[in-house]
Amino acid sequence: MALIVHKYGGTSMGSTERIRNVAKRVAKWARAGYQMVVVPSAMSGETNRLLGLAKELAPARVMPAYQRELDMLAATGEQASSALLAIALQAEGVDAVSYAGWQVPIRTDSAFTKARIESIDDQRVRADLAAGKVVIITGFQGIDSEGNVTTLGRGGSDTSAVAVAAALKADECLIYTDVDGVYTTDPRVVPEARRLRSISFEEMLEMASLGSKVLQIRSVEFAGKYKVPIRVLSSFTPWDIPIEEEARSGTLITFEEDENMEQALVSGIAFNRDEAKISVLGVPDKPGIAYQILGAVADANIEVDMIIQNVSKDGKTDFSFTVHRNDYARTVDLLKEKVLPKLGAEAVIGDTKICKVSIVGIGMRSHVGVASKMFRTLSEEGINIQMISTSEIKTSVVIDEKYMELAVRALHRAFDLDQEPAAA
Amino acid sequence: MALIVHKYGGTSMGSTERIRNVAKRVAKWARAGYQMVVVPSAMSGETNRLLGLAKELAPARVMPAYQRELDMLAATGEQASSALLAIALQAEGVDAVSYAGWQVPIRTDSAFTKARIESIDDQRVRADLAAGKVVIITGFQGIDSEGNVTTLGRGGSDTSAVAVAAALKADECLIYTDVDGVYTTDPRVVPEARRLRSISFEEMLEMASLGSKVLQIRSVEFAGKYKVPIRVLSSFTPWDIPIEEEARSGTLITFEEDENMEQALVSGIAFNRDEAKISVLGVPDKPGIAYQILGAVADANIEVDMIIQNVSKDGKTDFSFTVHRNDYARTVDLLKEKVLPKLGAEAVIGDTKICKVSIVGIGMRSHVGVASKMFRTLSEEGINIQMISTSEIKTSVVIDEKYMELAVRALHRAFDLDQEPAAA
Structure with missing residues (x-):
């Protein structure tokens, strides 16, 4: 059966009510037989709250030791939201387990607050998937070779999701966000702007680097490098729409110039x-x-x-x-x-x-x-x-x-x- | 030079202002030449906030998988407060590093939400102390043999502090709390109740098990087993009182029946x-x-x-x-x-x-x-x-x-x- 990665942003995880909705959506996919891995962001506002506390205490001089602690601090946001999502899935009767970046592990370099993923070990996750569990992996974070917690920088959860999808050779990585796809241009400027059904990753890369904020640019680079099909879709559709409909919604970012492409x-x-x-x-x-x-x-x-x-x-x-x-x-x-x-x-x-x-x-x-x-x-x-x-x-x-x-x-x-x- | 472990409760860590005060106090000891290890609790209210969110989502049936996630969730509170304290120390010009339980590591059994410490690796901490750093270790938590995060149950930070002190053969473990020591009885019942300068750990064990809430009973058992001198003292004294005075305040819980004992x-x-x-x-x-x-x-x-x-x-x-x-x-x-x-x-x-x-x-x-x-x-x-x-x-x-x-x-x-x- 197909292996699918879902990624949910901070808005989708913003309250227990919303987390429950995410759980219902994921449970729907799991019950349909898909092997499911979910990468959530921190609850909206949480990362800012934590970094705000740090700022009140911050040393005058920014040093690597300070940035290391910022990562220790910020990483707690995703660990908490991941555990909450696992609990919400258990409440839906779905067996689920959450892992922090260091538990997978997701290995990164040591560039605190803007680390880059170097490798992802898929053994533990595969064992859980084989046992029928939904696996939740914290976005945004990893562990360096010294055992320090690192974060990937703002928007890093997109990159985490794509990297996890690449490591697991997932069939598709679904990025649930507050827009329903990639548009020909910003609909606020051009009301006639049209949602694209698909876009090549090279085009997406240019769009992202040119200021289209739908996806973090590094996640698109990652997707291109490892040929991970990404779909950007809305987290505001009702959780119980039929899977076939949901699986065709949004915009597919593909690395193949196949016949169906626009x-x-x-x-x-x-x-x-x-x-x-x-x-x-x-x-x-x-x-x-x-x-x-x-x-x-x-x-x-x-x-x-x-x-x-x-x-x-x-x-x-x-x-x-x-x-x-x-x-x-x-x-x-x-x-x-x-x-x-x-x-x-x-x-x-x-x-x-x-x-x-x-x-x-x-x-x-x-x-x-x-x-x-x-x-x-x-x-x-x-x-x-x-x-x-x-x-x-x-x-x-x-x-x-x-x-x-x-x-x-x-x-x-x-x-x-x-x-x-x-x-x- | 002597190695000292400080433990600060949630009230002492309750705001950035209070964390700054803790940092000043710890910095005072570090500047006086002591090797310092600090074990903080989560900011007051944080653990309740997190577990409250979990309760809103909780599955009908309590299962080990659920309790595992509760520990993942609750452990974030101490990770955040520890990072904030490291940052506050850096702002004081003191080199500091924070470690989560799994980074030390503090190894426990797999009894989620009420795990017991099995062993503590002191290598990493000793290397940092030798390099002149203040080491901050999250209270309340550890890692089991499967790499899962565990917590020690309510009040577990006391036990963490004593266990860390035992593993490092610390000269004394100072538990800063909102009372200024152990009393002959509850002063709310007997206004003449007197603070004890010292108490044997066996007496403390009986006092703790009989309902005196100053220290978690397991931390006292640990102290007795590993012969760690504990001092219970107030975190409300000004941070800048002379060290000699501070080091004699509160109540010493000792395992020796020495001549000076009451x-x-x-x-x-x-x-x-x-x-x-x-x-x-x-x-x-x-x-x-x-x-x-x-x-x-x-x-x-x-x-x-x-x-x-x-x-x-x-x-x-x-x-x-x-x-x-x-x-x-x-x-x-x-x-x-x-x-x-x-x-x-x-x-x-x-x-x-x-x-x-x-x-x-x-x-x-x-x-x-x-x-x-x-x-x-x-x-x-x-x-x-x-x-x-x-x-x-x-x-x-x-x-x-x-x-x-x-x-x-x-x-x-x-x-x-x-x-x-x-x-x-």
Whole structure:
């Protein structure tokens, strides 16, 4: 019989009443004969409550010893919710057992508060599944080689669920969340936005990294690496809808380009206005300038997103990139003080009132003209493009932030995203 | 340098403000050069909150699988408070690390919700102490041979602290609590009750088992078995009182009868009115009657305290014992239905309006007349004694509960407990 992993977020686990509903849903699947593994988050608000207490006591200097304790503290939230779910399942008459990350064990590196999973031992879980038990595994946490508790960082329960599904070679990993799937774009901006029945993991990866908040990006990377089919679906449907219906709902994130996949050129439109652009103008065009500029930025622990260098003219070039808006002032100061004099560049300019809009679609790989259609659409709306960056399945532009909604709506229409595509 | 274990109860850990005070106190000891291990309880109210959630979800039938999950759940309370204390110590500039029971590990049997400690590995803790760290170990919990989390039952943190002190051969285990020591009797009943500077662990064992709630009885048993000196002291003294003063405060529970020990005949008076007495009258005096009566009671999982059988007369005897008041009706019914007919006894009678008053003192071992002084004192007050039971260092009587305060006050005065005894 198929092995299924369910993941429930903090909202779904937010009260005993909701935990009881989760238990009823899981019990339904277990009674239908599926081998069930469940990965719950902490009850909503609990992680914030715990970290709030820590903050009141925090040492002035953040040190690894402090971060180790933060993980000890935060990990209790999922341990408690997992035990409660096991109890709720037992109350439904279903044999269930909960394991903390260290009990499975889920082995991670020692990067406290943002650890990465290295391996998962499936022996104990398989034995329980074979004995007919539902196995509950705490999300968000693991154990390092020294026996310390680690956590995976915010949203890490998605990654836990996918990693567990990969280790167990699960048939599908169902991520229950407060949205009912992945949309062509944010329905708050485009009311015609349509839920996708399926999306390739590469597209999902781009959508996630571009600011679509449905899934934590690392969980998508994990799913791609281990070829775990993920389904994102709503935890607000009644628990007793027929399994066949539930199993087809939401959005399937698949690693196979099978025949049933939607064959649209563009699957979705992502956008965000968290970024700011910075340009270093009149840079002498010689080897090493990218490193001299971005090395200094990276050393200051500032993350860079888009990077653009144009061809040079008269031995000089302009170098542009985007950073998070919160890092904008710090980055400009850094460049002016440390980089500009050494580099002999002319000026550093920037703008925080920008946004990035991206079209994403695996169809771009094999179809020319997708990017040019995007540019034409924006031009017809009178929107000036400030920067362009492309990858194999994505084209991103930076525009004035005041045009964001206009651009997203025009592109959504231009690529017919409001209409169900014909199967190939 | 001396190795000291501190234990702090839930009230002492009840808020970030209080945790900060605990950290300051521990830091004071660490800075004075002591090797420090700290065992905290969960923040007050937390264990009840968690078990309350479990109760809302609980299965109808209590099964080991359910109790396993209760332990997973409840153990999170101490893990969180321990991490918070480590953080508070780091904020004080003291290097600190917290370990859950399974990390030490503290190995227990698999009796979920009331596990017993089997062994404690001291390697990891010793390495940290050698490195100058304060080590915080979660109270109340351990790990069984299957890798499941277990808890020691209510008040188990006392036992954890003493067990850790025993495993590390600590010089002293300081139990910080909301009373400032062990008293000759309950000061709410006898205002002249006096704090004892020291008490032998055997006396403490009797006091604890007789209803003095200062320490969990199992922690006292542990202390006696491994000869760990325990000091009970107040967590409400200012954290910055001089260490020499703090180290002499409270009550020392010692396993040595050294010269400095108080040499009173009687150290304290314990009492409780939780019991009820039951008598089976006119029992044929032949082998096996005690087993026939108490075997049936034990099979019904009812705990028996005092047991008294008098010499027989005309081939018949009366058999009396006490049980918890909550078990009274059930026990009487059981005896009438199942035991009386088989035994051929005449009647089962009982009384719930009784109380037990006990004098406890290691001095009784070598001094005759202590018990008779007790009986005389009660007689002078016109108090009728219903049952008597004695052990090597204790004499207990059952009397009408309305005379309880009168009896305790009279005995306290008769044995000069309001006065500091002369050192031997």
